Amino acid sequence: MFHASLVLYMNLxxxxxxGIGLAMDCFAVSTSKGICAKKFKWKHAFRxxxxxxxxxxxxxxxxxxxxxxxxxxxxxxxxxxAFVLLALIGAKMLYEGFTQPIDPDCRIVKHPFRWKTLxxxxxxxxxxxxATGIIFITSPEFIWQAVGIIGFxxxxxxxxxxxxxVRFRKRFNFNVEVLGGIILIAIxxxxxxxxxxxx
Numbered sequence: 001m002f003h004a005s006l007v008l009y010m011n012l013x014x015x016x017x018x019g020i021g022l023a024m025d026c027f028a029v030s031t032s033k034g035i036c037a038k039k040f041k042w043k044h045a046f047r048x049x050x051x052x053x054x055x056x057x058x059x060x061x062x063x064x065x066x067x068x069x070x071x072x073x074x075x076x077x078x079x080x081x082a083f084v085l086l087a088l089i090g091a092k093m094l095y096e097g098f099t100q101p102i103d104p105d106c107r108i109v110k111h112p113f114r115w116k117t118l119x120x121x122x123x124x125x126x127x128x129x130x131a132t133g134i135i136f137i138t139s140p141e142f143i144w145q146a147v148g149i150i151g152f153x154x155x156x157x158x159x160x161x162x163x164x165x166v167r168f169r170k171r172f173n174f175n176v177e178v179l180g181g182i183i184l185i186a187i188x189x190x191x192x193x194x195x196x197x198x199x
Contacts, residue, residue, distance in 0.1 A: 033162055
């Protein structure tokens with residue numbers, strides 16, 4: 001019955017929504033980069049999107065393997081772990097979204113799209129994704145699917161964010177981190193409800 005409940009709440013749509021929620025950080029940073037850029041260049045977009053997607057995909061994998069040894073110990077309350085982690089990450093994104101509106105510091109950076117300039121940003125935007133790997137410890141059959149989906153969505157959102165930033169410049173003032181936070185909190189609640197009432 002436990003395995004059946006896992007399949008119920010850890011399905012493709014849930015993983016996609018988690019990926020969208022996590023990708024909002026990438027989207028926000030990419031938009032800020034676009035607002036400050038003079039024009040959209042595909043080579044810059046792909047370089048940034050590749051790094052952002054790679055780090056977003058790797059981080060859950062790290063925490064998954066680090067915590068796999070404790071899989072049997074957390075089976076009884078894995079749904080609570082998923083709920084708490086997603087709620088905390090979502091709350092953090094909401095807080096940052098409301099307290100740090102899009103206001104890019106367009107200081108002159110000689111090479112804003114160089115690898116060494118983008119690497120710290122890729123790491124910073126993927127910190128939240130690190131905790132999500134723990135959610136998949138008791139359902140390892142979904143981890144590679146999740147890694148691919150999370151990385152791919154972050155890749156696409158990074159390109160879209162850069163393009164929108166360049167296209168609309170200062171007119172783009174919607175804070176996507178707020179939306180990302182709401183999505184992650186909603187997924188956490190969904191997982192908890194489905195486990196408590198439908199497992």
